[in-house]
Amino acid sequence: MxxxxxxxxxxxxxxxxxxxxxxxxxxxxxxxxxxxxxxxxxxxxxxxxxxxxxxxxxxxxxxxxxxxxxxxxxxxxxxxxxxxxxxxxxxxxxxxxxxxxxxxxxxxxxxxxxxxxxxxxxxxxxxxxxxxxxxxxxxxxxxxxxxxxxxxxxxxxxxxxxxxxxxxxxxxxxxxxxxxxxxxxxxxxxxxxxxxxxxxxxxxxxxxxxxxxxxxxxxxxxxxxxxxxxxxxxxxxxxxxxDELNINAQNELEMLKEGLRLRLNDHYQTTLDNMPISPILAEKDAKLSSCYVAPTIIEKNHKKIGRVGQSGGREVATFSDMFCHEGHFLRNVILVGEPGRGKTTFSAMCALEWTHQYSQAGEKIERKERFGDSDFFLESLHFCSMLHYEIQVRNAI
Ligand SMILES: [Zn+2]
Ligand SMILES: [Zn+2]
Structure with missing residues (x-):
């Protein structure tokens, strides 16, 4: 290959x-x-x-x-x-x-x-x-x-x-x-x-x-x-x-990142911008930004986790709460919940938020209270992590 x-x-x-x-x-x-x-x-x-x-x-x-x-x-x-x-x-x-x-x-x-x-x-x-x-x-x-x-x-x-x-x-x-x-x-x-x-x-x-x-x-x-x-x-x-444009180790990485970023951006914009409005009306799509409601997410200690619906735990109010702990990125984030609670939509929304920093012509997703820290995605370092997270979140569904 x-x-x-x-x-x-x-x-x-x-x-x-x-x-x-x-x-x-x-x-x-x-x-x-x-x-x-x-x-x-x-x-x-x-x-x-x-x-x-x-x-x-x-x-x-x-x-x-x-x-x-x-x-x-x-x-x-x-x-x-x-x-x-x-x-x-x-x-x-x-x-x-x-x-x-x-x-x-x-x-x-x-x-x-x-x-x-x-x-x-x-x-x-x-x-x-x-x-x-x-x-x-x-x-x-x-x-x-x-x-x-x-x-x-x-x-x-x-x-x-x-x-x-x-x-x-x-x-x-x-x-x-x-x-x-x-x-x-x-x-x-x-x-x-x-x-x-x-x-x-x-x-x-x-x-x-x-x-x-x-x-x-x-x-x-x-x-x-x-x-x-x-x-x-x-x-x-x-x-x-x-210019011959000699590729060295330094610009090679930059080029790969740029290429992947452009393609991911396009992919997310075309595949996630519209979502089915209901599982029973799968053929009816709506713009995610026009109907999105942020879910209530509670952080649980995986060692003490009991039934999904069990009370207790800190509410996750921002993207930083979701993906970071004490200033460091978490390696794995598992999102668990009953079917239809918005896990897929939440992961799609995270990916779209990431694309907005690059594709400025996109429509911002409105959020009333939770997840208002969309600047979280502005640092380029988050780019590769975001890809990883999105896959992890989706696989956990
Ligand atoms: Zn008006
Ligand atoms: Zn005036």
Whole structure:
């Protein structure tokens, strides 16, 4: 059988690694450009509002939350108007802005959006006045970026999406962003090719095309070509393309982890995102995040364990409680319970939580009280452990 070391030395596998690195280099080359355009969008929006409402030049509002500035129902985020899951509390209802600003900003964001469907779930309206990026997040994919605090912390897909969805980038690029197929849509497609590659291999010809198109974007004459960070990215792309990419022990491990992570991420997202809503209605699936209720889990001493239902033991309230003891990872965790108590769903939810740190476009799972420490999964060290745990938990069912 071929060893993984031999596989990593295959030309097509090296090509895939080069493509993944090239996307990252390109993203970094675009950061400042995107930040600058979003800063202009922010200025334009506030100047328009202040002028039209005769407000002082520095007038701001820090009071309105996203729920307060959107009428119910708003397409794409509100559920039933009578029992809306977005406008769900008395202080989370629509209310006109006390400073006469935020409603106008909302309308301007809609005007600046190419498809007039801003991603309201991503944004924090109380920060609109002070942060161009908070307005920029309205131009990202529909959900999953609420806590992403800057362009730099965002992913490749979101950087390209904001350029495609925000009309102000039209004037900053030489090609027609409105065309069905354009340089940005092609480049966004490369991200998908790399993420969804089932064997982590890319042939020479498609790789050459990826490098060519990424360079074309970074060398766009209207603005990007004059920017040092874009020029630096082009230099790095040239170097990477001609590099032999020698695999040593250190980057070998990194590559293996990256490959496994991307594939696991895809696997969990496609297989676990929807679950049957009931054992007797197995054909009826629902989005896990929309109906998930965290189970009550009690920690038991395995040496003293009696009947499953026996009382006593500490309630497991967080992921850390579940997987750690006195700051150390537990080697084995056994989850025991009657059929239908949610063991499978809990393990699926753990795996999905892990994927959310990498695939920011995913929908966060809502939890009222228990298991609110989803940051538990943010450290990369937990990655391999998570895989192990998920298997263990599932096998114990
Ligand atoms: Zn609503
Ligand atoms: Zn306001």
């Amino acid at each position: 071929t060893s993984y070391r031999d596989l990593l030395r295959e030309k097509q596998a090296k090509n895939w690694i080069k493509a993944a690195l090239a996307l990252n280099i390109t993203k970094e080359g675009l950061h400042e450009f995107v930040e600058d355009v979003l800063t202009c969008v922010h200025h334009d929006i506030y100047n328009t509002i202040r002028t039209s409402k005769s407000l002082q030049s520095g007038a701001i509002c820090l009071h309105c939350f996203t729920e307060n500035v959107l009428q119910c129902p708003t397409r794409g985020i509100c559920t039933s108007p009578k029992n809306c899951r977005f406008h769900k509390a008395a202080n989370q209802m629509y209310v006109p802005c006390p400073n006469g600003i935020c409603g106008g900003v909302r309308n301007e964001i809609i005007q600046h959006h190419r498809f007039t469907g801003p991603s309201w779930m991503n944004t924090n309206a109380d920060k609109w006045c002070t942060s161009p990026w908070e307005i920029g997040k309205c131009f990202l994919p529909p959900d999953g970026y609420k806590t992403v605090s800057s362009v730099k912390d965002s992913d490749f897909n979101s950087v390209i999406s904001v350029m495609m969805n925000c009309k102000d980038f039209e004037k900053k690029l030489s090609f027609n962003i409105g065309a069905k197929t354009n340089l940005l849509s092609e480049v966004r497609g490369f991200g998908r090719i790399v993420r969804h590659s089932h064997d982590q291999k890319i042939e020479d010809k498609p790789l050459a095309n990826i490098f060519f198109k990424l360079r074309s974007l970074l060398e766009d004459q209207t603005d990007l070509a004059n920017r040092p960070e874009a020029q630096h990215a082009v230099e790095q792309l040239n170097q990477l393309q001609s």
